[in-house]
Amino acid sequence: MTDDTLLGNATLVRAADCVRGWIRFADGQIAEMGEGAAVPPGGLDCSGDLVAPGLVELHTDNLERHIRPRPRVDWPHEPAILAHDAELAGTGITTVFDALRVGSVVSDNRKGYLPYARPLATEILGLRDRGALRISHHLHLRAELCSETLVEELAAFGPDDRVGLVSLMDHTPGQRQFRDITKFEDYIRGKYGLSEEAFAEHCAHLSGLQTTLGAKHEAAAVASARGWRAALASHDDTTAEQVAHSAELDVRVAEFPTTLDAAASCRAAGMAIIMGAPNLVRGGSHSGNVAAEALAQDDLLDILSSDYIPAALLLGAVGLGRLWDDMARGFATVTRAPARAVGLTDRGKLEVGLRADVVRVALAGDVPVVRGVWSQGRRVA
Helix, strand or coil: CCCEEEEEEEEEECCCCEEEEEEEEECCEEEEEEECCCCCCCCEECCCCEEEECEEEEEECHHHHHHCCCCCCCCCHHHHHHHHHHHHHHCCEEEEEEEEEECCCCCCHHHCCCCCHHHHHHHHHHHHHCCCCCCEEEEEEEEECCCCCHHHHHHCCCHHHCEEEEEEECCCCCCHHHCCHHHHHHHHHHHHCCCHHHHHHHHHHHHHHHHHHHHHHHHHHHHHHHHHCCEEEEECCCCHHHHHHHHHCCCCEEECCCCHHHHHHHHHCCCEEEEEHHHHHHCCCCCCCCCHHHHHHCCCCCEEECECCCCHHHHHHHHHHHHHCCHHHHHHCCCHHHHHHCCCCCCCCCCCCCECCEEEEEEECCEEEEEEEEECCEECC
């Protein structure tokens, strides 16, 4: 790489503070940094805009929206992946862990809950290897414990597949995210058009799968994560007992704890706590669970995830910066903290020698506006 870019008169968002200064990156890395409002010769005047590390996204379902833009519409995958990639770049995300479900229910095709992760991962990695993607893509395998095919689907992946995160997903009705069974009923019946009787059958089937295969599937997912040296995450822990079980499995990342008690238990267990940026931006959970802002106010939030709205990640970081009166801390939840949680030591901070993953952001009132994005020093948005 030979790109050489100099940004001056910027508000550099460093690990512990924000300071007026300049930054130069070349050959894919941050080459130099300095303080002061002056723009060095040949530099771009950023007029005080924030210049921060590129955002690191650990859990996004956004690709699904591009592949299935309408019910029963299967859009060509490679164009969908490229559109997803471009959308993320445009929101300041330079590293993404694309969340793919593993574990399917093949005995009932009414909900289209069939295997898809392996071929889709092959397409993502193929585009990456051909240099077609703008940003850095990794895999996040969402291991569905209430399924029929998890062991077989996990076996299709290996150390070369860049799996960096495995999350344990237990969607047994009546607990975790959907403790309120009426919320689960609204979601499932609304999405798949099930009758009341069909919904009851669906719940009974999932509960049966958890009883007969849950422990086996959990063990397979944990072993796979260890074999790939991927971070292991819990999902929607609700009680202290569930958190304790996660800790026994050596879970280090807690995705979306649903209660204040669960989040406090995660903190005591030393887990990094992820909450959804849409929850923070909207002022609450759409499932009726604990609000991300409440956890932030109690110092129980470490990482934000855009979940289903890529633009929410940057908006949430700025929101936390204002809430905490510390913009560097707000940005750390979408840069340094997620990178550290999955063992990426070459990004997430503005530091000489690290990857030149950089985003320039102007603030229009409370709304962040992306002015430029660079991935390994290459302008991508």
